[in-house]
Amino acid sequence: MIRMSKKLKVLLIVAALSLVAAFIAVFIIANNFFMDRFPEQSTIIGGTEVSGMTVSEAVVAMNASEGLKMTVNKDGVEHNIPIASSVVRMFDGDQVRQAKKEISFFNYLFHTPVEHALHPESVNIDEKKLRQAIETTIPEPKYSTSDAYFDTDWNLIAEVQGDDINYDDFLKRVKYDIENGEELRYDASEFYFHPSVRAEDEDMQKIQEKVKKYKAMSITFTFGEKRNEVITSEMICSNLVLKNGKLKLKTGWVDDFVRRLEKKYNTLGSTRTFKTTMDGEKQVKGGTLGWWIDSEQTLSNLKKALKKMKAVTMKPVYKNKGATFGKKNDIGKSYVEVSIARQHVWVYVKGKLKLETDCVTGVPNKERMTHPGCHYIFAKQRDRFLGTMEVQGYHTHVDYFMPFNGGEGLHDAPWRGSFGGAIYKTGGSHGCVNLPSAKAAEIYDLVYVGMPVVVYD
Structure with a gap:
């Protein structure tokens, strides 16, 4: 009869105990698998942690939306937002039991995480609470999105892509995912506002080209050799307006400009102080001599010049003329x-x-x-x-x-x-x-x- 060494006996005993322990472990895992309990670790069904729960326990937890949260990644930082208080869902036990059946035995055996989406039978969402939970968790935007625009000097300012979230669109997506049992994980950048008008847009480029022409133009009215009245590019640009995406030049100021010319330069019928040869100064009233601007024709010519968007020098149209454009009279020296x-x-x-x-x-x-x-x-x-x-x-x-x-x-x-x-x-x-x-x-x-x-x- 062969006698075993003491050391061998110990090894056999340890091996036997290990087999028993393994058998017990496999039995427990198999029991959970084949009976009515979810894996012990990292098991999420319908957004609710149900690890180690029975199907009935899981249904209660899921209907209470226990631990329900959404995750938002913004600028590389994940924000976990609890939303259980904003959502009431109803799950059917058969749904949950079926979800359990779809879990692999190896998930039980190796404790691998399980996350299973499940469509609730009904959902009631408190949108106000949900929005508040999201908005109070996600940081304020660093930059606001803005459209391209022209400033007061008609310089084209490029659009800005900010990090401000369109919460209306975001909430629609979250609601849809909750109602359909989808994963509640998002990248905030997908919901940023986007500029609706960009500097490189064709319409904006066309407007900019027009603005450049207006900025390069001026209209000079000459009154004799030394007196001018100038419509500067600044005056023109100050009367530009954008309406329905079209650049328009207001014209009311043009009428006012011509009226100012009339007031300043019309002399027909006025009283002049005339230095006589023998009797000193005389006040001479009226007569056929005098400047009288044809406002209607001058205005028409001015508007035509503005439409051409080019620098131009022109003269008013007159119904009657004086001899000179002197500061004190229009008689001159002859x-x-x-x-x-x-x-x-x-x-x-x-x-x-x-x-x-x-x-x-x-x-x-x-x-x-x-x-x-x-x-x-x-x-x-x-x-x-x-x-x-x-x-x-x-x-x-x-x-x-x-x-x-x-x-x-x-x-x-x-x-x-x-x-x-x-x-x-x-x-x-x-x-x-x-x-x-x-x-x-x-x-x-x-x-x-x-x-x-x-x-x-």
Whole structure:
């Protein structure tokens, strides 16, 4: 008979005990597997931890949404959000039992984690509580999403992609997943607001091109050689508006601009302070001379220029003109001066007296007077007849006629033997300024169409 060593006996006893322990463990695991209990570790069914529970215990826990949470990853940080108080679900025992049957024996044997989605039979979600739980857990955004836009100086500012969450869309997704038993794990970036308008959008690029043209343009109105009124690019851009994605230029300010030009430069009918040759300064009111801007046509031309979006220099359209754009008057330094009281005429060219002569003006009554005012020569005519016998009661030939106010004009009067003095009071003209023939010829050569004629008492 072979005797076993003491050491071998010990080894056999240890082996036997290990087999018994293993058998017991396998029996317990098999019992749980084949009976009605979930694995002991990391078993999540329908979002609820049910490790080691029986099916009936799991149903109670799941219906109470015990441990129900959602996980949100934002900027690499995971945020676990308990939502059990916001959700009431109902699961059927057969559903849960079926979920248990689908768990592998090896999950029991090797304690591997189990996570099983399960569609609840019914769900009641307190949206207000759910939203509050989510919003109070996830950190505030570092940057807010914003669309591309044009600033007050019409610079194109690019859009900003922020990290602000569209909670309306996010809540819809979470609700759907809860109702359908899906996994409640999310990446916050999938729910960020996104810019709806981007700088590289075709429409924004077209607007920017228009803005560049407006910024490069100006419109200069000239008034003589030294006086300008400029519509700057800043003025233009300050009246740009974006409406329904279209760049528009407001036009109300254009009307105001033309009205300001009228107020500043219109002189027709105004009273001028005129420095006479012999009698100091005189206040001369009215007359045919004077700047009068045609606002309607000027406005039309201005609007056309704005549409072209190019820098341009232009002049207003006038219904009537003055001689110059002086700061104090529009008469200038070349003019004909007529003193009714002195019955005398002076002719100045570029500030220098070129000629003077006595004259005879109209009889000082309403029908035949020579009207005071600042006028201008609007024609030069030779060898013509003045008046008709049927209307004026005379039909007189003159060699030189220089009209300045309707039918009133400078002309030769060869039928007169004398000029000056008080002749005009009873034997004056019908409104014209009668001149000696030789002087009329000289004056005719000195004056030009548009030259001012200043008549005063």
